[in-house]
Amino acid sequence: MKIITRLDELNISEKTAIAIGKFDGIHLGHKKLLKLILDQKQDGLKATVFTFEPSPEEFFVGHPVKQLFTRNEKRKAFEAMGIDILVEFPLNVQTAATPPEDFVKNILVEDLKADYIAAGCDVSFGDKGRGDQHLLKSMSRELGFELCLIDKVMLDGEEVSSTRVRNQVADGNIPMAKRLLGSDYSISGIVEHGNHLGSTIGVPTVNVLPPVGKLLPPFGVYSSIVVVGDRTFKGMTNIGRKPTVSSNNQVGVETYIYDFDEDVYGKFIEVKLCEFKRPEMKFESVEKLKAQMKKDIEDIR
Template sequence: MQIITRLDELNINDKTAIAIGKFDGIHLGHKKLLKYILDQKQDGLKATVFTFEPSPEEFFVGHPVKQLFTRNEKRNAFEEMGIDILVEFPLNAQTAATPPEVFVKTILVEDLKADYIAAGTDVSFGNKGRGDQYLLRNMSKELGFELCLIDKVMLDGQEVSSTRVRNQIADGEIPMAKRLLGSDYSIMGIVEHGKHLGHTIGIPTVNILPPVGKLLPPFGVYSSLVIIDGQTYKGMTNIGRKPTVSNDNQVGVETYIYDFDEDVYGKTIEVRLLEFRRPEMKFDNVEQLKAQMEKDIAMC
């Protein structure tokens, strides 16, 4: 997958099918949008995602916003879907002021060779958000690209949105978040050396530090799946600060992997959360912690 992050990289040679969106959480609505451009690959068009970096929400609010998908997680997800080109359009005071007509004609059509554009009916772009579905309709006739406008996806009578997914994650409603996303909510990271307490008490775990800015569910124990080198294993994951054995307030994602005994330090793994089991607890001693972990292993 080709990744474009700078304005001087925008000029490409192949005709494209472009999906425009924030893609702050790749949920069912986003996946419906992406299917339309992926279908255009059979006509020889390059499936292209056009998004913004930082996200418009973060840029205009002026402070970091917790993310459902980090930048690297989005890149991995798009590549797995078969996207050919990912444009992470640099959003700053100058580019945000681009007239929407210039945005469509110069950037999308002339630079990125858009032959097909897909967007939600609530699409907004260009100076003061003046670019919308109606401008795209008019310019599609003028410039000759095919336009596909997609209504919001509904689930249980409510709109599927990144905000709705965030609320479910924050409440620990992991199965519902999965329904909205169309896939498990996951956390990726590099396996780090911890205190090796798990090995000491006979319950070895793998530890990753969640990426900065990643939205985490409530601290506690979750049943999980762990992806290592393309293989899937069942696991039990604790998210939190490990108050029984640590005072440094470092938030970690610690997973016991069933029927697994390999050295994975330094490897990137993916932890897919399945269901919240219990909140994080502080015990009086390590023996109590071990007893509870054994109960958690049996439960998960």
């Protein structure tokens, strides 16, 4: 997958099918949009995702916003789907002020060779967000690209949106977040060395530091699925600060992997959350923590 992050990289030689969106979380609505451009590959078009970096939400509020998918997680997901080109359009004061007509004509059609464009009916782009579905419709006739606009996807009578998914994750309703996403909500990263307490009490765990900017659910214990390479295992995951044994307030994702005894330090793993089991707690002693961990392991098994 080709990744474009700079304006001087926008010149594409082959015709493309472009999906425009923020794509935070890549939920069911996003997947419907992405299927449209992936289907165009059979006609020889390059499936292209056009998104913004930083996200418009983060750029316009002026401070970091916790994301469902980090930049790297989105890249991995798009590549796994079969996307050919990912444009992470640099959003700044100058580019945000681009007249929407120039955005379509110069960037999408001339630079990126758009032959097909897919977007939601609420699409917004260009200076002051003046670019919308009506402008795309009129310019598709003028410039000769095919346009497909989709309505919001509904689930249980409500719109599927990144905000709705975020609310479910923040509330710890992981099964509902999974339904909205159409896939597991996961946290991934390189396995780090911890304090090795788990090994000393007979409950070895693997530790991942969540990426900066990643939205985490409430601190506590979750059932999980752990992906190590091309293998999957059942797991028990604690998200939080480990108040019984740690005083540095660092947030970690610590997972006990069932029926697993390999050394994975320095390796990349993905922890797919399944269900919230109990909140994080501070115990009076390490022995009481050990007893609770063993109970959690058996309950989740």
